[in-house]
Amino acid sequence: PEPQRDALAALPAPALARTAAAVADPQAGLNAWCAWRRAQAEAREVGLEALVQALATGELAPADTARAFEVNYARWWLGEAVDEDEVLKRFVSAEHEDRIQAFRALDEAFTQVTRQWIRARLCASLPAQDAVQRHPEWGVLRREITKKRMHLPLRQLLQEIPSVVLQLTPCLLMSPLSIAQYLTPDAANFDLVVFDEASQIPVWDAIGAMARARQVVMVGDPKQLPPTQFFSRSEADDEEEVSEGDMESILDECLGASLPTRHLSWHYRSRHESLIAFSNHRYYGGGLVTFPSPVTQDQAVSLHLVDGRYEKGGARINVPEAKALVADLVARLRSPGFSASGLTVGVVTFNAEQQRLIEDLLDEARRQDPGLEPHFAESQLEPVFVKNLESVQGDERDIMYFSITYGPDLTGQVGMNFGPLNRDGGERRLNVAVTRARHELRVFSSLRGDQMDLSRTQAAGVRDLKHFLEFAERGRRALAEAHRGSLGDFESPFEAGVAQALGRKGWQVHTQIGASSFRVDLAVVHPDLPGRYLAGVECDGATYHRSATARDRDKLREQVLRGLGWEIVRVWSTDWWANPGGTLERLHQRLQQLLDADRARRPAATGAAGAAAPAGEPDPTPATAEAATSAA
Incomplete structure (x- = not known):
């Protein structure tokens, strides 16, 4: 500009030189x-x-x-x-939660009405009194009921009163053998035939029932026990000489024929994730949806090492291991509060010989202490049982004992022959054995996983046994390694913000609790009981939105978690965005209420725990001299 040019021209030479230098010095930063x-x-x-x-x-x-x-x-x-978005703009969390409660109530009412409707339909099909007298089939049934002797054979009776049978019992529960034995080929077809445990039914046993159906549903798990003849051989036969393989099941044939398939992925049996975590990782590729228990350290699977010896040849038993297992089981049954807890017990062994040995030892304990008898009474809904690998599928108990049986022989050498595990499909037997428990699995073994040399065998079942023993021994550490940690990172910045805010309020928070695709977003550690969670905090993030239906999202998931002992508190992202301070304060007050209520309950419950303490808390069962100590 003209004024600046005139001012520069009027400057004396020294001043002009200084001005030029001042302009030239910052030249390096001019571009920036x-x-x-x-x-x-x-x-x-x-x-x-x-x-x-x-x-x-x-x-x-x-x-x-x-x-x-x-x-x-x-x-x-x-x-x-x-x-x-009109829905988001008008969203009020209190109103939405009221709608969720109303939906749950309506869903429950619909379930009850459906049951009543089905019962009414069935009762409506029963004939009136005068119709009974005129119908010849009812007359046959009446005569058979009044007879004292000379009853018709059941097959003949069912053949003479086919319509009456289906009116009285439209749903029949029968084995394939019973169907062939009692129903004639010309009997009326059923609308639907459902096969349960289809993986254990040979093809030829299933064909007769399928021929009597208009529609067939096969329910089974191809990763579990197939039809087998392993223990039907002579006891004198040596394990190593057995060469016959498993038979194909009707489930295998249906899968091979590419029939329409639906996978059921939610797992309900296990009250602690560690009980299913090994099988979920090893056999189901992590595809099962499991639900975590409200304990900070899941120790439901434990390994109890015994200085035992496996007797090869004719005996095929491990006496020290059996005695240690029975001593631990009897101590558990005798412990104060166990009967009142209602917990049930089962035992599974690797072979029939070890099964009989444990049964004999338990019989001796029952003779010495008649107080044990009620636990074994057949009148009980779930009495104590002792079964082997081939017969335990379909059974479950709260507490399961597993006798590995195999181990070092009398000379101290560890063989790589593990009976049925060495055959094709042996891993399916192991999968059945380790998934029978609802609350706790106690593994008794004379063998550690690191004693098994996999270079000496190619059997998948033996490989999995080694890894299972390592899992049982190392407990939570192995579970964390197998599933990349039960404690995950935040799923969203929203979760991170809630967790950090709770931390500033003094609560200890763990994130992403679980070992499967389902996780509890945040879990607040109980201030008085560090081994338990006070509550789970669910944020409406990806896990919430991934749910397929409203029942899954707003009813079933929380219902399962509450059944496991969780208290669930929900935080809505819209509330957190609009009023983070007020939402945090309400959340803090709710957690404080849960803590106060739990503190009020606990003094009344003191002394009632006894043997019913959940896995993950101290086990009140006294240690026995033979049972050694748990390596977990």
């Missing part, structure tokens, strides 16, 4: 300054005047620019998104 000016102009053009001013005044450090932009952009975008 020009770039900054261009960036300022571009930012102002797109509406970022506030960001430019904050940087220019030093209010915002250059290193924090990207973070500040992301945060403020997210706030702007969220406001726009909420304003444009």
